[in-house]
Amino acid sequence: MDDKTERKELRLKQIYRALLSAIPVLALMLVFEIVFELPPVVEALSSFVTSGHNDVIVYLIVFFLMYLQGTILPIPAYIPLNAAVSIGLVDTSLGIFGIWGQGSTWILFGVVIAAYMLGVATAYLLGYFLGSKAVKWIASSEEEYDKWKALLDGKGKWFYFLTVLLPVFPDDILCLVCGSLRMNFGAFFLSNLVGRSVGLIVMMSALTVIKNASAGFPWAAVAWALALVAAIAGTLVLKFRKPRSSSDGGND
Numbered sequence: 001m002d003d004k005t006e007r008k009e010l011r012l013k014q015i016y017r018a019l020l021s022a023i024p025v026l027a028l029m030l031v032f033e034i035v036f037e038l039p040p041v042v043e044a045l046s047s048f049v050t051s052g053h054n055d056v057i058v059y060l061i062v063f064f065l066m067y068l069q070g071t072i073l074p075i076p077a078y079i080p081l082n083a084a085v086s087i088g089l090v091d092t093s094l095g096i097f098g099i100w101g102q103g104s105t106w107i108l109f110g111v112v113i114a115a116y117m118l119g120v121a122t123a124y125l126l127g128y129f130l131g132s133k134a135v136k137w138i139a140s141s142e143e144e145y146d147k148w149k150a151l152l153d154g155k156g157k158w159f160y161f162l163t164v165l166l167p168v169f170p171d172d173i174l175c176l177v178c179g180s181l182r183m184n185f186g187a188f189f190l191s192n193l194v195g196r197s198v199g200l201i202v203m204m205s206a207l208t209v210i211k212n213a214s215a216g217f218p219w220a221a222v223a224w225a226l227a228l229v230a231a232i233a234g235t236l237v238l239k240f241r242k243p244r245s246s247s248d249g250g251n252d
Contacts, residue, residue: 016238026228033221063115070119092211120175127179148177164195
């Protein structure tokens with residue numbers, strides 16, 4: 001197998017692993033989306049939140065989930081935020097600009113950011129003291145550590161800031177790698193504070209648009225279902241495809 005064919009096969013294997021990892025996440029997103037669209041569930045949780053000071057319990061649950069998400073558990077932030085919006089912590093009927101005038105929106109924002117920052121600081125310290133062992137423990141792969149270590153070593157702090165802004169990067173692993181590389185903690189903390197604040201504002205605004213535009217139709221659930229089907233189909237195609245030989249590559 002020549003170098004070109006070998007690189008292509010390696011890229012396809014990486015895509016296969018990414019799709020395989022995405023399947024349980026997408027399935028979880030779909031299940032949560034369906035559950036929190038069910039009127040009995042929404043009504044029951046909304047009643048719970050408006051009774052006494054039970055909203056504090058909800059904030060604590062969100063804090064705990066967001067802390068785990070920033071540390072070691074790949075929980076998509078969309079899940080607890082969508083749940084919080086669905087049960088009425090944020091009144092999406094006010095529109096994008098209206099929700100940012102609510103005190104409850106800023107409480108939720110503060111809870112999530114505080115949990116995020118505590119989580120990423122914990123992950124940084126784990127990486128600082130455990131290095132590649134921490135990444136291997138979470139990702140079950142030292143290859144992941146080597147790949148992201150090489151990227152962060154080569155591209156530096158601005159590249160890391162970009163990974164925080166964009167939701168396509170494995171932020172839990174990257175926080176560990178930053179710690180293992182002894183990245184300046186001030187730059188690391190500021191990148192996460194700014195990047196995650198921007199991401200949270202965008203996500204909460206997007207949830208408001210989705211809730212208002214859905215008009216009772218479960219668009220989000222349909223989108224997650226289609227993404228799940230696409231991921232499963234892509235995984236099956238890549239798994240059962242016939243690897244190309246060097247002679248096949250020479251015919252291109």
